[in-house]
Amino acid sequence: MEKPLTQHIKPNEPPMSLNEYEKVGGYKAMQRALKELQPKDVLKIISDSNLRGRGGAGFPTGMKWSFVPMGDNAPKEKYLVCNADEMEPGTFKDRLLLEGNPHQLIEGMIIAAFAIQANKGYIFLRWAYKTAAELILKSIAEAYNAGYLGKNILGTSYSFDLYLHTSVGRYMCGEETGLLNALEGKRATPRAKPPFPQVSGLFGKPTIVNNVETLSFVPHIVNNGAEWFKKLSLTGEGGTKIYGVSGKVKNPNTWELPLGTTMREIIFEHAGGMRDGLKLKGILPGGASTDFLTEEHLDVNMDFTSVGKVGSRLGTGTLIILDDKTCPVGMLHNLEHFFAQESCGWCTPCRDGLPWVEKILLSIEEGDGRMEDLDLLAYHSKELGPGRTFCALAPGAVEPLQSSLKYFREDYEMHIKNKRCPWR
Amino acid sequence: MLKTEEQKELEEELKLVPYKKAATIEALKVVQKHRGWVSDEGIKDIAEFLEITPDEVDGVATFYNMVFRREVGRHVILLCDSVSCYILGYRKIQEEINKKLKINFGETTSDGRFTMLPIPCLGTCDHAPALMIDNDLHRDLDSDKIDSILEAYK
Ligand SMILES: Cc1cc2nc3c(=O)[nH]c(=O)nc-3n(C[C@H](O)[C@H](O)[C@H](O)COP(=O)(O)O)c2cc1C
Ligand code: SF4
Ligand code: FES
Numbered sequence: 279m280e281k282p283l284t285q286h287i288k289p290n291e292p293p294m295s296l297n298e299y300e301k302v303g304g305y306k307a308m309q310r311a312l313k314e315l316q317p318k319d320v321l322k323i324i325s326d327s328n329l330r331g332r333g334g335a336g337f338p339t340g341m342k343w344s345f346v347p348m349g350d351n352a353p354k355e356k357y358l359v360c361n362a363d364e365m366e367p368g369t370f371k372d373r374l375l376l377e378g379n380p381h382q383l384i385e386g387m388i389i390a391a392f393a394i395q396a397n398k399g400y401i402f403l404r405w406a407y408k409t410a411a412e413l414i415l416k417s418i419a420e421a422y423n424a425g426y427l428g429k430n431i432l433g434t435s436y437s438f439d440l441y442l443h444t445s446v447g448r449y450m451c452g453e454e455t456g457l458l459n460a461l462e463g464k465r466a467t468p469r470a471k472p473p474f475p476q477v478s479g480l481f482g483k484p485t486i487v488n489n490v491e492t493l494s495f496v497p498h499i500v501n502n503g504a505e506w507f508k509k510l511s512l513t514g515e516g517g518t519k520i521y522g523v524s525g526k527v528k529n530p531n532t533w534e535l536p537l538g539t540t541m542r543e544i545i546f547e548h549a550g551g552m553r554d555g556l557k558l559k560g561i562l563p564g565g566a567s568t569d570f571l572t573e574e575h576l577d578v579n580m581d582f583t584s585v586g587k588v589g590s591r592l593g594t595g596t597l598i599i600l601d602d603k604t605c606p607v608g609m610l611h612n613l614e615h616f617f618a619q620e621s622c623g624w625c626t627p628c629r630d631g632l633p634w635v636e637k638i639l640l641s642i643e644e645g646d647g648r649m650e651d652l653d654l655l656a657y658h659s660k661e662l663g664p665g666r667t668f669c670a671l672a673p674g675a676v677e678p679l680q681s682s683l684k685y686f687r688e689d690y691e692m693h694i695k696n697k698r699c700p701w702r
Numbered sequence: 703m704l705k706t707e708e709q710k711e712l713e714e715e716l717k718l719v720p721y722k723k724a725a726t727i728e729a730l731k732v733v734q735k736h737r738g739w740v741s742d743e744g745i746k747d748i749a750e751f752l753e754i755t756p757d758e759v760d761g762v763a764t765f766y767n768m769v770f771r772r773e774v775g776r777h778v779i780l781l782c783d784s785v786s787c788y789i790l791g792y793r794k795i796q797e798e799i800n801k802k803l804k805i806n807f808g809e810t811t812s813d814g815r816f817t818m819l820p821i822p823c824l825g826t827c828d829h830a831p832a833l834m835i836d837n838d839l840h841r842d843l844d845s846d847k848i849d850s851i852l853e854a855y856k
Contacts (some may be wrong), residue, residue: 367784405768406824408837443720446727447768449822463719463726465765481720501716524786524827531828566785596827604789612788616822636809
């Protein structure tokens with residue numbers, strides 16, 4: 279089984295230096311792109327590969343890049359930003375790539391920046407990733423020394439400067455226009471779209487924001503071609519995926535597997551199944567902002583289309599497992615506390631609705647709930663859904679909520695009828 | 703006024719941005735690094751240096767959870783209170799710290815040694831529960847380990 283992203287990552291060992299990375303073929307794709315290909319050729323390879331963004335929404339990467347104005351009339355300044363904010367609860371996949379092989383990401387960024395002819399790039403990194411920050415700074419310095427970053431890379435006319443920016447916290451820094459505001463030194467509130475960042479982004483210039491995992495694929499696709507990439511997946515969507523599992527399983531961890539691997543294989547083979555004495559009760563397939571699935575969905579392929587068909591999202595591909603000894607209402611309260619706290623306050627439904635949801639859940643958890651509260655929660659699930667707010671935080675927040683009302687209704691009702699939490 | 707060291711560091715940052723105001727977050731980081739937290743005085747110093755109003759600086763400062771607008775202890779314990787750590791029992795860890803240090807979230811020990819704050823997911827959910835003290839990540843916590851972890855921070 280091919281594992282392009284993680285083939286050179288060894289657990290508990292420092293990542294490869296530039297020299298070591300070059301010995302295994304590193305920076306070859308970058309050299310080829312800059313010396314032999316035109317930006318439009320790179321764009322074509324990426325578009326043909328069907329690579330879809332790994333930041334959560336699955337937007338086709340080639341299509342995103344194609345919106346950037348090109349040619350002599352395009353703005354001179356353009357930016358490429360790597361989204362390494364990774365703050366969604368239950369998500370820890372980008373950390374693996376950042377700590378495991380920063381040169382792979384840097385190479386991917388140089389190629390991506392070349393394709394859109396951006397001369398400046400940022401890695402927007404979460405403050406908590408201290409080890410990654412050190413490794414990235416060291417790798418960027420090595421790449422400058424080798425002449426892979428800076429002016430006239432490899433003697434070509436192309437120049438690209440890359441900077442590390444570490445955030446000062448807040449989930450909204452991961453939302454791409456919030457991220458751009460943070461990079462400009464402002465509050466990380468999102469921007470109204472249009473204009474889209476591809477046309478008017480950082481400091482008003484065309485900007486592409488891509489996830490760590492997305493950009494890390496780029497050198498491999500340029501090296502091996504679009505057809506190779508498509509064949510990596512089990513279900514035709516293209517590529518591998520860094521999956522992860524957390525919760526009370528025997529072996530919580532991350533693995534690179536073909537996109538479309540079933541949940542059953544991920545949870546029971548790779549994560550070793552549930553800890554002794556526990557049963558699987560629910561699954562958040564792609565981080566905190568995805569709809570719950572249950573045991574009946576274990577044979578669903580973890581790709582964008584298949585998870586969508588059963589009413590949830592692939593999201594970040596990191597599964598959070600709810601076991602039968604953990605109270606689902608308590609878990610929901612914990613999730614909605616996070617979303618309420620991280621709301622940026624821009625839209626009324628999100629700013630006022632989420633704390634309300636949090637309070638209702640707390641009162642049910644404490645045994646003070648009423649049956650009507652379940653209708654209120656359902657009402658909020660609708661009113662905070664897609665299309666009513668500036669960004670996807672609120673719709674994401676109600677995904678686990680609406681699905682919990684569907685799958686764990688009896689548990690809610692038991693709390694209300696017995697006036698206490700059955701798990702306490 | 704910003705201290706000379708702070709000014710020097712900020713001058714470097716200013717080279718990377720098209721206009722001064724864009725360095726607001728970097729300025730907050732610099733001041734917090736040197737003073738441990740960002741006081742009203744710190745806000746005014748930054749505003750003066752960047753030629754914007756103190757309100758503009760404070761608007762940014764209060765948005766971000768890693769800018770401390772209140773004084774914190776010598777070491778800040780950031781305990782993850784997000785979902786995977788909830789499932790794996792961060793509350794027990796919180797209680798243990800509370801028992802040992804007599805502080806809850808948002809509080810500082812009377813000797814100024816520790817402040818404990820809740821923090822969203824530290825991105826190490828496969829090793830939940832987790833916490834950070836200063837720059838160090840501590841993972842796979844259980845109550846028994848807390849004593850020896852705290853011991854290292856004087
Ligand atoms: C509240 C919120 C937080 C987000 N956090 C992240 C994040 O930490 N990392 C990330 O890559 N994308 C995050 N996203 C998605 C980004 O907005 C954006 O879609 C993504 O970075 C695009 O990259 P991709 O096309 O490579 O997937 C977040 C979205 C929202 C609404
Ligand atoms: S949905 Fe929430 S987080 Fe997003 S812009 Fe509106 S208030 Fe801010
Ligand atoms: S939920 Fe605690 S580290 Fe992710």
